[in-house]
Amino acid sequence: MSLYQLQKFLFELNRDESVQDRYRSHLDALINNFDLTDEEIKALRDGDIGLLYVLGVNGQILMHYAAFLGIEWFNYLDLMRDGIEKHGPVRAGVYAMTGDGDSFTAEGKKR
Amino acid sequence: MSLVYAGVLSHAPGITGRADLVENTAKRDELYAALDNQRQEIEETGAEALIVIAAEHFANFFMNNMPAFCIGIGARYEGPIEDPEWLKIPKTNVPGAADLGKRLTQEVMKTVDTAYAEEWKFDHGIMVPLHFLTPDYELPIIPVNINCQGPPLTPLHRAWAFGEALRRACNAAPEKIALVGTGGISHWPATPDSGKINEPWDRDFLDRLMRNDREALLSYSDEETYRDGGQGGFEIRTFIAVAAAAAGLGELQFYTAELPIFAVGCTVARFSLDSNARGDRA
Numbered sequence: 144m145s146l147y148q149l150q151k152f153l154f155e156l157n158r159d160e161s162v163q164d165r166y167r168s169h170l171d172a173l174i175n176n177f178d179l180t181d182e183e184i185k186a187l188r189d190g191d192i193g194l195l196y197v198l199g200v201n202g203q204i205l206m207h208y209a210a211f212l213g214i215e216w217f218n219y220l221d222l223m224r225d226g227i228e229k230h231g232p233v234r235a236g237v238y239a240m241t242g243d244g245d246s247f248t249a250e251g252k253k254r
Numbered sequence: 255m256s257l258v259y260a261g262v263l264s265h266a267p268g269i270t271g272r273a274d275l276v277e278n279t280a281k282r283d284e285l286y287a288a289l290d291n292q293r294q295e296i297e298e299t300g301a302e303a304l305i306v307i308a309a310e311h312f313a314n315f316f317m318n319n320m321p322a323f324c325i326g327i328g329a330r331y332e333g334p335i336e337d338p339e340w341l342k343i344p345k346t347n348v349p350g351a352a353d354l355g356k357r358l359t360q361e362v363m364k365t366v367d368t369a370y371a372e373e374w375k376f377d378h379g380i381m382v383p384l385h386f387l388t389p390d391y392e393l394p395i396i397p398v399n400i401n402c403q404g405p406p407l408t409p410l411h412r413a414w415a416f417g418e419a420l421r422r423a424c425n426a427a428p429e430k431i432a433l434v435g436t437g438g439i440s441h442w443p444a445t446p447d448s449g450k451i452n453e454p455w456d457r458d459f460l461d462r463l464m465r466n467d468r469e470a471l472l473s474y475s476d477e478e479t480y481r482d483g484g485q486g487g488f489e490i491r492t493f494i495a496v497a498a499a500a501a502g503l504g505e506l507q508f509y510t511a512e513l514p515i516f517a518v519g520c521t522v523a524r525f526s527l528d529s530n531a532r533g534d535r536a
Contacts, residue, residue, distance in 0.1 A: 147317060154316050158335045158375055202444025202485070203311035203403060210340035216272060224446045237405065237485040244446035
C-alpha cells in the first residue's frame with residue numbers, strides 16, 4: 144500500500160500546479176497527507192531519483208518528477224543506475240531494469 | 255461523413271524534448287518530414303475533428319480508478335503537464351469537440367464499456383503528436399485512452415473491439431473525423447535501458463499491423479511483449495485499436511531504430527479505410 148501512496152503523491156504533484164506550489168512551500172505538510180514509510184519520506188525530501196526508482200515508482204511518473212526537478216536527461220538515467228548500484232534491483236513494478244542498463248547513454252557512447 | 259483518415263505515429267517525449275541531442279540529424283529530419291506529411295494528409299481530408307488514441311502516462315488516470323478505455327468529452331483541454339522546457343512544447347489550451355465526443359461515446363457504449371471524461375490534461379503522449387499534426391492547435395481534439403500503463407492492462411482483443419466500436423461510432427456521425435493512434439512498439443523508456451530498441455520485433459509487429467492481420471496482432475501475450483518489447487511495448491494497444499477501426503491495409507511511411515535518443519523506434523503509418531482491399535476480410 145505504501146508504494147501506492149508514494150506513487151499517488153508523485154502523480155498528484157506531476158499533474159497539478161497548485162500541488163507543485165505546496166511542494167515548494169510546505170513540503171512536510173504535503174507529505175503528511177500520505178501514508179509513507181520513513182524511507183519513502185526521505186527519498187521525497189531528498190529528491191532521490193535512484194531510491195525512488197528502486198522502490199518501484201512507475202518510470203513515467205518518475206520521469207515526469209525528474210523533469211519537474213529540472214534534472215538533465217543523461218543525469219536522470221545515471222541517477223537510476225546509481226540507485227540500483229546503491230540499493231539493489233528494483234523492488235516492484237514493470238519498470239525494472241531488465242537489460243544491462245548501459246544500452247544507451249549518449250548517442251554512440253557507452254557509459 | 256464518418257472516418258476520413260486513420261494512421262499511427264510515435265509520441266516519445268524525446269522527439270521534441272531531446273531534438274538537439276540527436277547526432278543523426280538527417281534521420282531526425284526525415285522523421286519530422288514524415289510527420290509533416292501526415293499533417294498534410296489529415297488536412298487534405300477536411301477533417302473537422304481528430305481523435306487521438308493515446309497511452310497516457312499518469313496525467314489523469316491512476317490506480318484509484320483506472321479505466322480500460324476513456325473518451326474525452328470536454329470543450330477544451332490543457333497541456334503539457336510536464337515541464338515545458340523539458341518537453342520543448344509550451345503550455346497551451348487545446349480545443350475539444352464536446353458534442354461529437356459525447357455522441358461517439360454513446361455509440362461506443364453500445365458494444366464496449368468506456369469511461370468518459372470532461373476534464374483531461376494532456377501529457378507528452380498527446381502533446382507531441384499534436385505539436386506535429388496541428389501545430390497551431392486549431393483542430394478540435396477528442397482524446398481517447400487505453401490503459402497501457404497500470405496493470406492489469408486492457409486486453410488486446412478488447413482494444414480491437416474498442417477500435418471496431420469507434421469506427422461504428424464514427425460512421426454514425428455526420429462530421430469528417432480523422433483518427434490517429436499513438437504509442438511505441440518495443441522500448442524501455444524511463445529506465446536505465448532507455449534507448450534500447452528491438453528492431454526485429456518492431457518490424458515483425460509492423461508487418462502484422464500493415465497486413466491488418468487481426469489474429470496475428472492479438473496473439474501477443476503481455477509476458478512475451480514485456481520480454482521482447484519492454485514495458486513500453488504494452489502501447490501496441492493503441493496501434494491495434496486503429497487497425498481495427500480502419501479495417502483496411504496499412505502503409506508504413508516511416509520507421510527507424512536509428513534515433514535511440516528518442517528512446518523508441520519512430521513510426522509513421524496510415525491505413526486504408528476500405529476493408530474490401532483485404533483478402534481475408536470482406
